[in-house]
Every structure is written in structure tokens, then in C-alpha cells.
Amino acid sequence: EAQVTQNPRYLITVTGKKLTVTCSQNMNHEYMSWYRQDPGLGLRQIYYSMNVEVTDKGDVPEGYKVSRKEKRNFPLILESPSPNQTSLYFCASSSYRDGYTFGSGTRLTVV
């Protein structure tokens, strides 16, 4: 089954404790992206990747890092999480022509 697998689904952490949200796709898509969803603001792009070792900032990249060492994986790293990063996060991949396939989402709470 074609899918984007995102883990974990839920995460509660403390301020400053580094965390990684994993994302993996099995569709051989070149393009992958991370979004955050906050009430009233819509989906905002954090980072995207056009291919292996090629990444770029989206609209809200501050406080986040990404890497794309393999085509299928695109982890999101929060080096020092803060409460304003409490949000619902989605990973997505695309063939660039067919629209996004989204992961199941990660609800992150930073206390």
C-alpha cells in the first residue's frame, strides 16, 4: 500500500529536550515536505526536500532541522523544543504532479 509513515502519533516533551519525528514514504517520491497545523492558520510549510541531500526552508523554519540522506526518509528534528512549537505536524510526499500523500500526523506538546 502506498503510504507515508510518520512516528510518533503523539508526543509530550519538555522544553529543551531534543526530539526527532520520523517520516518514511514507499512511493519513490522525490519531493517531501513538513507542515505544521495551528488553529486558524492553515497548513504552514516548515521545510521541503526536492531530492536526496537537497532541502530548503519553507515559511516557518525557525527552530527546526531536517535531513534527506535517503530518498524514502525525511526526519524532522527539534534541537531545543519550546512551547510555541506545540502543534500538529504532517509529513507529506509528492510526485509533483499528483498532489500530496500525507502522513497520519504527529501531535506534539512541549511543556
Next chain:
Amino acid sequence: ILNVEQSPQSLHVQEGDSTNFTCSFPSSNFYALHWYRWETAKSPEALFVMTLNGDEKKKGRISATLNTKEGYSYLYIKGSQPEDSATYLCAFHSGTYKYIFGTGTRLKVLA
């Protein structure tokens, strides 16, 4: 700053009613317009990817039209059913690697 607006923000319709909503986007540098359906507690799912001015796409009771010259797209649902209740998102793609999402139209179909 590129802006994508959707209207209305929310609406309630009776089962069997037909309804439509609007996505407005920049009329310059157009590459594609995506529509997604997002049910509560799930991930957004792609409905349509529209690329040509005058495009009309249909999937069951849902259809969409595109006017790139004036920068709008309409999504229509014919004979709404309770299972159509969801948030409908549009996303503007300018041909760069960034997608800009609207904040969505939340549809509730009352049985």
C-alpha cells in the same frame, strides 16, 4: 507575500443540498491548484490537481473548476451526504517547490 483565501470558513447544509465554495489565489505565476479533503482525526487526502485554465474535474458527486486568469477555483458537492462532512483545503503551487495552503472550508452536512 502570496495569499490563498477560502470562503466561506464554515457552512452547514442539509443532507441532499448542493453546495459550493471558493478558493482565491494569485493569478500570476500559476502552476497548479490542488484540492484536498480533510476529515477530523485523519490526514488530508488529495481530491484534484488542476493545471489548465478552464479545467473541470469530477470525482463522484464532487467537482471542481479552475479560472487561472482571475485566480479562483470552485469546489461543488452535489446532493451532500453526512459523509461529506470534512474540511476542504486548496493549495496554490507556483512552480517553485513551495505550496501555499488556504485555511479551509469546514463543511457540516446535517442528516
